[in-house]
Structures are given as structure tokens and as C-alpha cells.
Amino acid sequence: MTDYAIYDVFTGTALAGNPLAVVFGADHYSDAQMQAIAREFNLSETVFVLTPENPAHSARLRIFTTARELPFAGHPTVGAAIAVAGRRLGGEVPANGMDMVQMLEEAIGPVRCAVRISPDGAGFAEFDLPRLSRQLEAEIAPADIGVALGLDPHEIGFENHRVSLWSAGVPFVLVPVHDLAAAAKAECSAAEWERVAPMGDGHLAFAYVYCRGGVNHTSSFHARMFAPGDGMPEDPATGSAAAALSGAIHHFDGLTEGNHALVIEQGVEMGRPSLIHLHIDCAGTEVSHVRIGGKAVRVAEGKLLV
Template identity: 55%
Template sequence: MTRDYAIYDVFTATPLEGNPLAVVFDADGLDDGQMAAIAGEFNLSETIFLTSPENEAHSRGARIFTPKAELPFAGHPTVGAAIAIVERRGGLAGDGRIVTLEEGIGLVRCVVKDDGGTHFAEFDLPKLPVAAELNLKKDEIADALGLAPAEIGFENHVPTLHSAGVPFLCVPVDGLEAIGRASTNNDTWPAFSKRTGFGEVYLYTRDTVRHDAAFHSRLFAPGFGIAEDPATGAAAAAFAGVVMQFDTPHDGPHVVLIEQGVEMGRPSALRLEMDIENRKLTKARLGGHAVRIAEGQLLL
């Protein structure tokens, strides 16, 4: 049989920027091994497989694979798949369309809108971020990233561990020059990763390239077969916890634009919206654009 697929660039409105995603439609009948092998064949940071939903009131079931592992939740596959589903159904009519995806983390609700000729999708975070204890010294983190200890941290920001479904070691770096030099492609990261169990690390700094961005970020995930990721929605979701912990925003709605992928030549823009009441995060949404750049069929 044949199965349709499409390639989308996500968290961008410009083709060949953002984070590439493979969307496999009609994935019913594929087993775990086949999905993992197909994801390895595409060799993109993530591939999402759309299946018939368990509840017919929902849009699709969804399983997300990196080249080496399955994830319960990820942001750029969620945004890309929601837009792909709407476009496959003939596009938008009216103000927008709701897409509900049954992911490993649970039900994820997305709203897809037309934004001046390109599609924008935003989803409610299925889980709000929580912090976990982190017992790592600044100098060992710096050594693992090829940086000096003085380059780890800025203002009141220090390394933390946050999760909104997927845990991330979140490391503040002092400035664009330092974050541009950071790398896990060195002699120290493998030992650090083996000892700590961290297969990925999310770096961020307050300095930005875009004038409208609040933070600049990079994501290295060699443990998942991803040397560097151009845009990481699950990390941006977890990062809402970092903003709450260190920036303590006042009550009301807040929009935080995060740029990523600049060093890779694939600039991305992730829009994080946060609702705060009584100094607590009550709701959060993550959104971005996506553009289809290729389509075809799997002969499987």
C-alpha cells in the first residue's frame, strides 16, 4: 500500500528555515518498529505519525519519533501536524479551526488560523511546567559545553531542570558570543551525559538577534540523535517555568517570543503565551507558523 506524507518547515513562515518535520498521514497498521525505522529514514529531528483517533470526537491520534526514540509530546510536530491536517482538509473557512491530537502525553488542543496567507497554529500546553532538583555545579556544566564557568548564568538566572512533559536541563548563558561557541561536540560532553543521564541541553540568553525576541536559545540533543535542533517546542514549554522562576512576571497575559536555530542558518520563532494570576502560571500556549515544502508517498 501507499501512505501519503508531507514535509513542513515549522516555527517559520519562510521555506527552508525553521525546523523540518515529516508528517505521515494514515499511519494505521504501522507498528513501533516500522515507525522508528521510517523516522530514521527521514532522519529529521522529529516525524509525526497520524492515526485514527481512539475517540471519534478528536481529530487524529499522533505518535512522535526522533531518529532514536519516541516522545510523548513535542511542540514542532504538534504545530506542523495541526496545520497539515487543516490544509489536507481543504484549508480554513472563517476565523480558524480547532484540531485535537491524541498524543502520548494526552489530548492536545490546537487552533489553526490564517495569518496573512500563511497558517499559524497555537496549542494549549497539556501540562504546565514544573521544576525538579538539580545537583550540578556550574563548572561541570560549563566544561561539558566547552565554556568558561563565568559564562554560565546571567542576572539571577542559574541552571535549572524544568519539564512540561519532557524534562530539559535549562542553562542560561551570558551573551550571544558565548552561546554561539557552546557545543556538545567535544571530549567532555559524552562523560557528562553518561554520568548525569542528560541526553539534551537547552541553552538561552537574554541577548537576541531579532528586535522583537525576548530570548535567544539553542538545543543540543545528541542522546536523541539530534546534534542541534532548529526549534524545540517542548523546551519552550518547559522554559515557561524558567521565566516564572527568575523573571517573576506580574499578573495578566504575557507574550514571550523565543528565537532559535540562528546558528544553524534556520532561524525560528516560537511564541509562548502565559496567563498569570496571583503570581502563578495558570495557563500557557505555544504557537508558530508552518509551511509545506514537499510531499510524497511511502510505498509501505
């Protein structure tokens, strides 16, 4: 029997955010078994915690959607970091909380995470991007993207933000829209998206719709993510998309030297509001460092009998 837990990630409130299955002690599972277990949980992602290859590291992670393995993803990194830290403490959390630093091995490379475990049960984790966002070459027709997402041409784009393809390990077509109403209107046709979406890093890019502001007054951007080809009609919180967006924000907004602290809200239209913290550090005119963080809360636990 193998222990597992379900966490709601990028939220401090149960039954909000993005649910994640965390399977502990998963060294004995084959690739096929991990994929089958991910399909069984039927969540956007399931993360398997294995013994690290480097004994100085905290854990090795393998991340699966219901359709395939991912080299990197944000909400599994945040959720697994908090889950691994909580197990290490064995539930004995000091009254003032506990801070720790973890190094997690993912297919994309080592990922450094700072974790804070709170006695109220919600944790917070922030990780350094293992790979900075970069723009990928692609021929993208905004009109075709609009048809696939049910958006009119005048609703796409704001200020100097334009449709573009970016990746920090997972590729996304970033689709800026005029306002919250346009974002709420978006609906992704799986057939149309497969027809018009470009490839990036060897995979069909996902759709990430965003605009400035948000329902929450602290939000810098409001976002929605669609990945119908991976069994996700819509995802309530996507750290890898926020990672990709960091490059576009720097490119289109011309960020200046220093730290830029942003908050991205997602999942509002799904009734699972999420808040993703994004920090972009610039040295001169270039991005030098990016961090993504958020809360997570455990909502269930159990044992796999396979």
C-alpha cells in the first residue's frame, strides 16, 4: 500500500485552487503504472514523490497529467514541496510555523523551493524557475486563435501586448484580451485549437488567456488556461503558464531594473479562485531571476492498494 494526499494548491482555502494528488514513496511504480494512476485520480496533474538521485536533495518528482508526463509544472511543485515538508515534520509544526529550503529533482532539472509550514494547516512554497521564459518562433494568426477561443478580433490584444508563443519548459500561446468580460467569454474548441495551435518544445501549445487587473483587488493579471488535448478543458491554476507569462510581461511592458512583484488570479470562472505570486528580478534590461509561489492546503489522504 502506498500513501497519497490531495492538496488544493494556489489557495489557502479548501475546495478552491487547483487540486493535486501527491503519491509518496513511488519508487516501485513503472511509467505505465504512474500514468494509469494519474488517469485514475483524473485531476489536472498527479505528482509522484521518489527517492532523490542526489542524497543531499529532498525528493525526486515525476509529474503526470491524465495523458502524459510533464518535465515541469508549477502547482505540482508548490503542492509537493509543502507535502514533503509536512511529512518530514510529521505533523509537529511549531506554534510560529517552520521555514525550510528544499531541492526537488524534476525532469527539467533541480528546482529550489523555500517552504513555510503554518500550524493552521496551510503552507506556502516559492520556487526558483529552473528555466527562464523564452519566446518561441511561430506563425500565429490572431484571427484563427480567436475562432478557436470564441473571441472576436477586437477583443484580442491590449496596449502593446500581442498573441505570442512562450515557454519556460511547457509551451503556451499567450492570448492577451481587452478586459475581464472578454476573458469570461472565452471557450476553447478542442478541434479548432488542435487545428490552429503551434507546436513548442515538441508539444502542442496550451492556450493562456490573460488581461490586466482582476476580480481580486490585489491581482495584477486575470488569467484562464485551456488544454483540451491533455484532458483539461480548463485549469484553475497553472504555475508553468505564469512562468511563461513572465517573459511576455518583461518583453511587452519593458520592465526596468529591480524586483517586480505581481499576483495572477485564475480559476474565477470555474468557481475555484487561485492566486499565484510571481516575482520577476531584472538586472539592467534583462530578466535575471523569476520566482513563483503560492499556498496549498491538504484536503484528503489515503492509501493506494496497487
